[in-house]
Amino acid sequence: MNRAGGPLPPDSTVADVGERALLDHLRSRVPHGPGVVVGIGDDAAVLETTALTLLTTDCLVEGVHFRRDWSPPALIGRKALTVNLSDIAAMAGTPRFATVSLALPRDVTIGFVDGLYDGLLERGAEAGVHVVGGNIAATTGPIVVDVTLLGDGGGRVLRRAGAQPGDLVVVTGTLGSAAAGLRFLGTGARLDADSEVAAMGSWTGATEALLRCLRAQLDPAPPLAFARALGEHDLVHAAMDLSDGLSGDLAALCEASEVSAWLDPAALPLEPCAAVLEKEGGEDAFSLALHGGEDYQLLMAVPPDAIDGLRDVAVVWEVTVTPIGAFAAGPPGVSLRFGDALRRLRPASHDHFRR
């Protein structure tokens, strides 16, 4: 066997190679990082940590969160880390160490696992995160990629609780881009392993617009540095990342903060490409923005006198911020505001169990 961790044939399966040789191989690929006293290869990793540590876990399940024919393995690896980076950023933390737990069917190839690690390690290098442990298990079902991310809680920790009546509801970026990207994947559009457009599907517009939507879905870029910077300012009362969709996530933030919220439908930063989907009989841009999910943008409660300061920070980190409504006293819940009338918005976010 390949005990020294050298290259393994990319076309061989994990069953051909066996658990131990695969673990040795992956270990040989993972660089050592600062603060890692003991990395992969012992019973547990030993890490230098600060007084406050952030911990989060999120997993991607094949057939539910990704499809092997819709995403190159490198982008699956990138996204598995990114969804966790988004959580640490939403607490204004600094991500540091990750463990990776893979459940793999026996016929998965070494090439696939290597591709997944290519993306995971590349994304880790971009974000200053080191892989310090992992686990590989056989499964008779779909691939499961489970990442746990540990971060330093530096300055202020941003919580979901803390929104005050009168605070503005503010989001970064555009909403509905990831959901639009998913629809374009359904028409045959694809990205390659370098996150460039490899197929256009039904799209006939500018490549850049399609690229934005496909990346939002397959290779999301949460505003990590901007969110971390918010820990050094006193501009935001509460925050969370938009993973399930605005309608459900804002309802969750309202519940944690024990306030209500209303949204101005005209203010939502809609994904422009969604208009094309609407013309073709798909969902409208407004629905995708409210319920689409997986945008991994930041949702914030911002006191009105802090919005200019927030815009200044956003400019530094090249992030757009858009006020889209306000929090108010009252039982937790979200409404849409049409002139003076409030119409209750039912959360209709992603629920993978019910799909």
Next chain:
Amino acid sequence: MNRAGGPLPPDSTVADVGERALLDHLRSRVPHGPGVVVGIGDDAAVLETTALTLLTTDCLVEGVHFRRDWSPPALIGRKALTVNLSDIAAMAGTPRFATVSLALPRDVTIGFVDGLYDGLLERGAEAGVHVVGGNIAATTGPIVVDVTLLGDGGGRVLRRAGAQPGDLVVVTGTLGSAAAGLRFLGTGARLDADSEVAAMGSWTGATEALLRCLRAQLDPAPPLAFARALGEHDLVHAAMDLSDGLSGDLAALCEASEVSAWLDPAALPLEPCAAVLEKEGGEDAFSLALHGGEDYQLLMAVPPDAIDGLRDVAVVWEVTVTPIGAFAAGPPGVSLRFGDALRRLRPASHDHFRR
């Protein structure tokens, strides 16, 4: 929906109830713990940590590591935490915080998930571990229970590297009990949710003996306190937990320490019940001890002049320790010693990909 986290009907499925209500329900069951600044329910947990943190992850896959018809859900929950406790203990650490990531088929009942959490939370309370985060994902395949455990690295950290030529190979407890328990499960023997014998299967001997083997498989009890105490003494050069089986695990320890090792076949603390299996045409007790796996006992490299001190610590924590061989200079590898002759032992530990 059940947003307040009250009881949910145990016969309803996760698809009936939905992701958010299930998360709210589980959150309401998890007690707050010391050192937990922010627990379940935000983007990430915020935890008070020491300068050295231990981190490990291990998962159980249905059909590979457990069967729903062979194990009550409470014991699946207990074991999912225990296998991680064993890893932190093998580094002489103190376990503190856990995250739990579940991949669940849509037809899993609330009763099953609650049972799993019963066991997980009970085991956590026994070990001083608090659940601080989690994730629930839908899957089209088997249940996956992925636990990540964070611990404090207090005194000396026990590593796999460090075994010296001349050190004794020492193990705790008996070997092969978990593998014997698996065979008894195959004949219809069962434990109930309280880890008591519910069915004897083909076993006709004393219930206590069967109970020991079934618990070793379904509800293992690694020597956690003993292992942690080793961090306060200078008795052990290297250690790891026995999860894959002695032959493979000792080979891994040899590789990390760059030494060889030999075992005295007559010295192995064999599982007595295995003799019954052998009579019935099953594997012999010796093979189960060498290759069986999942014993979650501790494997140590102990300098000869420290063995009496180690026995004193073992007495305090009610653990048996048995010298079973010695480390020697030479290329990594394990041999069996018959008189003056050494016969190379090929690692034949668990490899779930190859089964």
